[in-house]
Amino acid sequence: MSLPERFLGAIERLIPADRRFDDPLSTLAFGTDASFYRLIPKLVVRVESEMEVVELLKLACAEDVPVTFRAAGTSLSGQALSDSVLIVLGDNWNGREIRNAGEQIRLQPGVIGANANAALAPYLRKIGPDPASIGAAKIGGIVANNSSGMCCGTAQNSYKTLAGMRMVLADGTVVDSEDATSVAAFRQSHARLLHQLAELGRETRANTELAARIRHKYRLKNTTGFSLNALVDYDQPLDILTHLMVGSEGALGFISSVTYDTVPDHPHKACALVVFPDVENCCRAVTMLKQQPVSAVELLDRRSLRSVEHKPGMPAWVKELSPTACALLIESRAASQTLLHEQVEAVRAAIGRFPVEKLVDFSEDPVTHEQLWRIRKDTFPAVGAVRETGTTVIIEDVTFPVERLAEGVNRLLDLLEAHHYDEAILFGHALEGNLHFVFTQSFDEQEQIARYEAFMGEVAQLVAVEFGGALKAEHGTGRNMAPFVELEWGDNAYRLMWKIKRLLDPKGILNPDVVLSEDPQIHLKNLKPMPAADGIVDKCIECGFCEPVCPSNGLTLTPRQRIVIWRDIQARKRAGVDTGEIERLFHYHGIDTCAATGLCAQRCPVGINTGDLVRKLRGQQADKTGTANWLANNFAAALQGARFMLHVAKGTHTIMGTRGLERASSVIARASRGHVPQWTPAMPQPVQRLSLPQLPSRDARPRVVYLAACVSRVMGPAAQDREQESLLDVSHALLEKAGYQVVFPDSHSHLCCGQPFASKGYPEQAESKRQETLNALLKASRGGIDPIYCDTSPCTLRLVQELADERLQIYDPVRFIRTHLLERLHFVPQAAPIAVHITCSTQHLGEAQALIDIVRRCTQDLVIPEGIHCCGFAGDKGFTTPELNGHALRSLKDAVHLCTEGISTSRTCEIGLSHHSGIDYHSLVYLVHRVTRPRSFRVKRQERAMEELS
Incomplete structure (x- = not known):
């Protein structure tokens, strides 16, 4: 059934064409979230303002058009999908306001959870919810699903830490609980709605049996159905409304912003892994730990431990555990180290009375901490990595009363075995009795769907009826558990939920069949294929x-x-x-x-x-093999041609001026469909000189082999850049300043790491050039005796990936400065703020933090723009597909407007960064060279002596 013409016409007037999508590719792309469902929307709309949401809802209400809201689409139960209109958050939902020294934070729904915590980190605070998806999930989804996580429990979720909310109801009305004017207007315009909510609250609290059931259910982690605890926890109707919105999965309204009471983010932590001989002892220990000062207790059954035992870095003893073993990963956090040690002793005493098969005692060592948490975090992907092609990974999360956890674990394992989910694993947040079980499922045949239906039916009966638990602890009801809400909650509570739905969404246009559905088979429909x-x-x-x-x-x-x-x-x-x-x-x-x-x-x-x-x-698709071969065999000539083109551009700029050349270049670039790059003021000038210094016959200094990347041999600074020396010259000067004898490989003008060929789809030519370069470097380094310095990180990464010859020590600028130059140079930091761009290759090389640490030695003020992970220049994409570079850096200028200079480790990335930021970006070596002077060996000896004394 198509969307009404009047609705579509109004949408066209409201939303620009570049934010409306109804083509088959876009609708299919947005028809997927992290769940095992697929619904293809008829229209996808990217919204950039609350006003647009208001008008959209008014139109949808008038024309009876169902709509679904989507933030990041990391939801696991099918709640971010629609076969009607999907409303997706755009860029302009990223606002945040920190209050009272971090005690509160107001966030728009597009803020990624991890970014909210990064903003709070200087205050040693964080938001309460900590879902595993926090690096991708957005606040809108975190609140709408009442997500929790490993440390959050039931005390720090969105419901419990909510301080205020701004929302848009189904009829387009906006109310902000923190704005007295907005509240007053809402009380006048929606007096009847508020009266009905207050009445529902009074009726619920007066029904002692129902009220007791609600309180019992929320003693557990529970996201099944709507948040009925709002009706017993609050008596003011606006408080009831805001807390009903938490966990409503977009079925009651749109959340425009939320204010959290933040929680402490204690800096001191210790971690232990305790393996018990069986599930019973493990779960008995959980009951004891519930009373102890622990921040997280993660349970891992033997299957989950087995799923990761062969992974690199896993301790050998994991393979040797008994078949019935069951482990707890325990973490304790504190504001001080002294308090942490007291807490650890209390926890040790609590678990000391139980039999233990293997113990990794509490450690504050970050490496040990990371290794232990990897065991837990790798379990889910381990199942995904070994599943049969065509199957999907399903992760369910249920809650058992913690006092019956052992029985629940064993019964759940029995069910998985009975239905032949042999690959399934079980782990979870044990303190809350919250268990995740992961299994793989094919939906290609009706027999497989029937198996899944039978299994889920038995799980629902076991958890919800027999144990009085929750079928959804933290992943949200979605369409996956909508048919089982009544089974879990009972008739009275279920009818109450429908009253709430019809009161706030009388036309049923908000995310239909999510949370509540009248279709008992909805969880078996629109199953996602995984071909x-x-x-x-x-x-x-x-x-x-x-x-x-x-x-x-x-x-x-x-x-x-x-x-x-x-x-x-x-x-x-x-x-x-x-x-x-x-x-x-x-x-x-x-x-x-x-x-x-x-x-x-x-x-x-x-x-x-x-x-x-x-x-x-x-x-x-690559069909220019002959050209690729010619370029590989005549690389020096190709670079000479590139330098010639830069000379032409430089001469044309002199004649036409900046604006004239930009306009002309834009026309030519469009006409050539990207084959001729767009000229910008950030375009480099040609490197003027490639004559390399001759080595003296005798030189006692240590040697370093300098591999100048092809872009460094071609591209000099831009005409208006304050730095006019080439990267090659500055790097050479820095290395000599640090006391090195600089050696260049033979035939350096012919050398290339192969990246340009690889990115264009010519892997043979790429590998040929790479091997040619590696052979030249082996010779120049005297068989690997001398370290090799490469002046750009992308080329370094290309050379060291899968490097078989262990003799070669190849360094990018960051690693070489970190390991070889810091002791040889004295840093005098500058006052001017510096923007830092951590290139993709720097991240792959594992040098991101090192780059930040080096720049901190160079400046008193460092800026790392949020949300820019890759600049999108990607070798030559900034020339051939400039819209990718422009889109990736669309927020850069505002982020670095107080900076005078930017730092990176890739010459091509720096072109786009300079163009889109309005400041000059240079290689790290320019900054290091500018703020350093050589250290004398006498000074170094004195500093070492001082360090030893301290």
Whole structure:
């Protein structure tokens, strides 16, 4: 059924065309969230203001058009999907206001949870909810699902830490609980609604049996159904309303902003892993730990431990545990180290009375802490990584009363075994009796759907009826558990929920069939296919964790969406369906605008690099092998040609001026469809001189081999840049200042790491150039005796990835400065603020924190723009697809407006960064060279002596 013409016409007048999507590629891309459902929206609308939401809801209400709100789409129960109109948050929902030295924070719904905590970190505070998806999930979804997490429990979730809310109701009315004028107006315009809410509260509290049931249910972690505890916890109707919105999953209204009472983020922590011989002793220990000063207690059954025992870095003893073993990962946090030690002793005493099979005692060592938490965090992706292609990963979360946890665990394990979910694992937040069980499921055949239906029916009966627990502890009801709400809550509470729904959404337009549904089979409909697409991406679980770091997110597609589309294309091809139109759209949205830098792999629970798929597809389409071969064999000539083109651009700029050249270049770039790059004032001048210094016959200084990247040999500073020396000259000067004898490899003008070829889909030529360079470096370094310095991090990364020759020590600027130059240089920090861009390659090399630490030595004021993870220049994408670079850096100028200079470690990235920021970005070596002077060995000896005395 199509959307009403009057509705569509009004939407066209309200929302610009570039924020409305109804094409088959976009609607399919947004038809997926992290759940195992798929609904294809008829229209996707990206909203940028509350006014747009208000008008949209008024139109939807007038035309009876169902709408669904979507923040990050990391929800696991199908609550961020629609087959009607999907309303997606745009860029302009990122506001935050810190109050009372961090005791409160007001957040718009588009703020990523981890970014809220980063803003609060200087105050040693954080928001209460801590879902595993906090690095991707947005506040709108965190509140709407009442998400919790490992340390949050029931005391620090959104419901319990809510201080205020601004919301839009189904009829388009806005009310802000913290604004007296807004409240007064709402009380006048919606007096009847408030009276009815107050009456519902009085009736509920007067029904002692129902009130007692509600209080009992929320003693547990519980997100099944609407938040009925609002009716017994509060008597003021506006308080009832704001707390009903928490956990409502967009089915009662839209949350425009929320104010949290924050919680302490204690800096001191200790962690232990205790393995018990069986589930019974493990769960008895949980009951004891409930009374102890612990911040997290995570349970891992033997299956979950087995799923990670072969992972790199896992302790060998994990493989040797008994078949019945069950573990607790315990963490304690405190404001001081003394208090932490007291708490740890109390916890040790509490668990000391139980038999233990293996103990990793409490440690404050960050490395040990990280290793132990990896055991817990790797369990879910471990199942996803080994599942059969075509199956989906399902993660359910239930709550048992903690006093019956052992019985609940064993009964749940029995059910999984009875239904032959042999790969399933079980873990959870034990203090709350909250268990996650993960299993894989195929929905390709009716027999498999019937198996899932039977299993979930028995789970519902076991948890909700027999144990009086919760079928959804923290993942939200969604459409997955909507048919079981009445079973869990009973008739009275269920009818009360429907009263609330019809009171706040009388036309039923808000997220229908989510939380409540009259269709008892809704959880078995619109099941998401997971067809084989390519071995590179088949393990993708479509969680969306990758999306925040993708530069094309919001421009075209995200890594998750690229995989969704490619899966669909392959399935259609196998079915004999024509894919011409969607492949045409995918070429630009999926392939051309992918930076392919691989940051998505760092966020992916199963380590998928969607860029690898894109490079493979580019390779399949690459049809200029002869040209690639010529370039590889005549690389020095190609670079000379590039320098010549920069000379032409420089001369043209002299004649036409900045504005004239920009206008002319823009016309030519559009006409050439990106083959001729757009000129900007940040465009580099050609490197003027490539004559390298001759080495003296005798030199006692230590040697370093300097590999100048091809971009460093071609691209000098921009004409208006205050730095006019080339990167090659500055790097050389810095190395000599630090006391090094600088050696250049033979035939350096022919050398290339291969990255330009790899990114264009020519892997053979790329590897040939890489090996040629590695051989030259081996010779220049005297068989690996001398360290090798490469002046850009992308080239370094390309050379060291899968490097088989252990003799070669290849350093990017950050690592070389960190390991070789800090002791040789004296830093005098400058006062002017410096912006830092951490390139994708720096992140892959593991040098991000080191870069920050080095810049802190150079300046008293450092700025790292939030939300910019990849600049989108991606080698030459900034030239050929400049809209990707522009989109990725759309917020940069505002973030660095107080800075005088920016720092990076990639010459091409610096072009785009300079252009879009309004300040000059340079390599790190310029800054280090400017603020340092050589240290004498005498000074170094004195400093070492002082360190030893201290």
